[in-house]
Amino acid sequence: xxxxxxxxxxxxxxxxxxxQGELRLKSFxxxxxxxxxxxxxxxxxxxxxxxxxVSRPISxxxxxxxxxxxxxxxxxxxxxVKLYVPRDRLPSLPDDEFYHADLIGLEVLDxxxxxxxxxxxxxxxxxxxxxxxxxxxxxxxxLLPFTRDVVPTVDLDAGRIIVDPPEGLI
Amino acid sequence: xxxxxxxxxxxxxxxxKKAEASRESGRSEVIKIWSRRSTILPQFxxxxxxxxxxxxxxxxxxxxDMIGQKFGEYSPTRTYYGHAADKKAKRK
Numbered sequence: 001x002x003x004x005x006x007x008x009x010x011x012x013x014x015x016x017x018x019x020q021g022e023l024r025l026k027s028f029x030x031x032x033x034x035x036x037x038x039x040x041x042x043x044x045x046x047x048x049x050x051x052x053x054v055s056r057p058i059s060x061x062x063x064x065x066x067x068x069x070x071x072x073x074x075x076x077x078x079x080x081v082k083l084y085v086p087r088d089r090l091p092s093l094p095d096d097e098f099y100h101a102d103l104i105g106l107e108v109l110d111x112x113x114x115x116x117x118x119x120x121x122x123x124x125x126x127x128x129x130x131x132x133x134x135x136x137x138x139x140x141x142x143l144l145p146f147t148r149d150v151v152p153t154v155d156l157d158a159g160r161i162i163v164d165p166p167e168g169l170i
Numbered sequence: 171x172x173x174x175x176x177x178x179x180x181x182x183x184x185x186x187k188k189a190e191a192s193r194e195s196g197r198s199e200v201i202k203i204w205s206r207r208s209t210i211l212p213q214f215x216x217x218x219x220x221x222x223x224x225x226x227x228x229x230x231x232x233x234x235d236m237i238g239q240k241f242g243e244y245s246p247t248r249t250y251y252g253h254a255a256d257k258k259a260k261r262k
Contacts, residue, residue, distance in 0.1 A: 010255045028253035096261040100254035102228075121251055122259050127230040127244040129259040145218065145229045147262050149198065154261070166218060167199040169229065 007042065008101050008165075011035050016075035017063045022055060023075045025064045025083075032062060038090075041083040050083070098154065107160040108133050111152075114167035116163070116170070122146070131161075142170055179209035179238070189214055202227050206242025221245035230261075 014024040021084045027035040035041070035056050040049040050066040057063075069075055090099060100122040108131075117135020124130065129146035143165055144150055153162040173180070193213070194199050200220040215234055220227030221241045226239040228245040236244070 002212050008255060009253055028255035030255070030257050034256070090256055093258060096192060097258050098261070100257045100259060103259060104254055105229070122254070122257070125228065125230075125246050127232070127236065130229060140226065143226075143229055146232050146259055147231065151261060167197065168202060168220070169200050 006087045007044070007046075008090070009082050010038055010041065010085050010088055011083040013075075013078045013081045013083070014061055015079040016072045017058065019072045021070040021072060021075055022063050022065055023078065024061045025052070026056065026061045032057070035062075035083075037066075038085040040107070041085060044082055044084060046084075066113065096148075098156070102156055103131065103154075103161075105159075106154075106156075108135070109160055109162050111162060111164050117142075119161070131163075144169065179211065180206075181208045181211060185241075188210075189217055189219075192217060200227070200229055203241065206240065206245065208241050209234050210241060211237050212237055223247045 010029050011025055011027045014026050016022070017024040025035070027033070029035050029038075036052045036054050039051045041052060042049050050068065053065045055063040055065060067080065087101065093099065099135070101121050103122055107121045108119060110116055115135070117133045117138055119131050120134040120141060121132045122129055123132055130143045131146050132153065133142045133144060144165055150165060151161055151163050155161065185203050185205050185208045188201045188203065192199060192246060200218050202220040202222070202249040204222045210232055214232045215237070217232055219230045219232065219241060221230050221244060224247050230241065230244045
């Protein structure tokens, strides 16, 4: 069985939808309906897995049917359950594209080899992706543009990235 | 009502000064500004501004498609993290 570290949360069940065994599913994927492409989805402990059929988009999520859930009572029992996929089920990406899940948690070093902190999150406010760093030496979190100039090296195997921040950022 | 065309786009004077100084120096630096209301002009393309959001300066790399927008549009004042799931980041 996969370790929880290898699992990525892609959705959560918000409860039953209607009385015929449909569920309201909150999808966290970039394209909400693409969650069905990653099926079967696992529970956090990996004890149950579900195939997903998306019926239609509804307010606050998607109306879906899961395999093995055919009544409202079964659907109600799953309220709050988060759904995961193993990391290796995500398709591989071209150079210079990375999954947020891979970047989060990486060690951040400057060009001199000094540890600055770790990646806390990846944000995008419309002007390119930003890495949010958090570390003991930093007063508050720092945002770095995710560009080749500022982040010349991303080494996922070694679990670290090397940054060359412009003046005035750190 | 929208702004009259004859006035031209509004930009705080200090933003223009700082941008010009940075462009002349040619150094890689973040230009810290507090003026969220200033319009992004064509001469800002390629520069990186740190736009204040009331808490900290958010780096904004100006590209061509941002011309005419306001700086504040790229520096949200509220934080929302959400889930990483299958979201991707592209290094430019």
